[in-house]
Amino acid sequence: MESTQTEPGAVATADAHPEVRTAAGVVRGRWRATTAPGSGERGALRSAAFLGIPFAEAPVGERRFRAPVPQAPWHGVFDAAAFGPTAQRGDPGVTLIPEPSVPGQSTLNVNVFTPSPAEPAEGAGLPVLVWIHGGGYFAGSPASPWYDGRNFNRDGVVTVTISYRLGFDGFGWIEDAPANRGVRDWLLALEWVQENIAAFGGDPSRVTIAGQSAGGGAVMTLLGMEAAQHLFHGVYAISGALADVSAERSEAFGRALAAELGAAPTRAGLGALSEERILEAQKKLTAFDGGDMSDIIENGLPLGPSVDGELILRPTPESFRAGVGSDKPLVLGATDDEFSMATADAGRIMRWVPTGMLLGRLGVPKAARSAYLAANADVRAKGKARLAGRVLTDRMFRAAILRIVADRGSAPTWVYRFAWPSGHFGFAEHCLDVPFFFDCLDGPAMEPLAGPNPPQALADELHAAAVAFIAGRDPGWSRHDEHGRRGRVYDTPTRELSDLYASVRPLI
Known part of the structure; x- marks a missing residue:
């Protein structure tokens, strides 16, 4: 294609496909409507999507198993009309989020969604959300329709989703290769954001990183890394699963x-x-x-960010206790029953297993069992399968939240629970809060996760709180501290509670 004469960050004409000049070359996006009609108070009504922009050279051939290399400049215009190749191959079927695989080699790419694809006046750039997808560090895709940033654009937030190498290619130990290649991919993508996001209307000094599940673990890993501190300014961790592989x-x-x-x-x-x-x-x-x-x-699994002594110097909780990232605000939380799906069909078998034996197999110490059962009497009354699912959820996700809060001490931290029960499963399972965060309840494949007619009012509330936090304000409820231990419970109705994770404390 012939090169464009468009100035950096400028839209060619009001109705044409928007074009933006990045450090590597010009990219051409597409205008789309935002989901909700909105009003003047809600922000922009159009969203420009720039998909599959390579931030690094394809990690193949001599570049396989190496640190990522920044994308070389190209000539002409890169048509950013479709999602780029994904590191995920096939459909591993590990989540209920639609996360398509896209074939191809150039798997290190970003997708940018913006209401204003032009260089802003000084100090007028919009806040930026950078989303890191989940999938257990071995699966997942930034090409999910649920991760579309159009409704964050509607509310004045530029949104970026990034890809990274997965599984052994991204995190496996190799004798003569750099460790944590997937982590290095995150860092280079965030460097790309710092260098280029102003051309898309964003403010590189107001970047919030967010993710769910392994993506939530990713953003907490970055929060605890000295080498990453200059690349973001706030963190929103949804159901974060830290790896910290030795x-x-x-x-x-x-x-x-x-x-x-x-x-x-x-x-x-x-x-x-x-x-x-x-x-x-x-x-x-x-x-x-x-x-x-x-x-x-x-x-956890043996593939994920590892404590290599070079990039990740120590386990993330130790970094928090040492004060790393303490200047950055953090929102973190989980659904009430992340892993109850894993035990939902085992009720007939579990009914014959003594409760003490069941708790023992799930790693609950003898000394904690009575207190734990008392604190979770409502869940116990729903049967042993639900009890087992709650134990898994607490041990893998919710207890970690309390430990992270304690490790961060007086650092600005807000805590929530997502408790609204899915109309399909009858409880708040893993991934359920993601479409509420992105305000995309009208998206595809929603009913298998949330059931029919999930509450839009709850999505409005949760999404607005996320927008407020990304914009630099508090999310709308009290900070967590050891005095009040307050936090928000997202349900119908939503409410603020003291010690909202009290039922988990017997495990701490």
């Missing part, structure tokens, strides 16, 4: 995978193998056999 565990898994494949644990040895073969071995070595869940609960 260096020893990461190396042991890397050597086991290489042995499984009959290859040397080096870039040359593993680089000679196809992506498909490595993915097959990865699936085999991470498969859960349905037995004792204690190791998964305690340690």
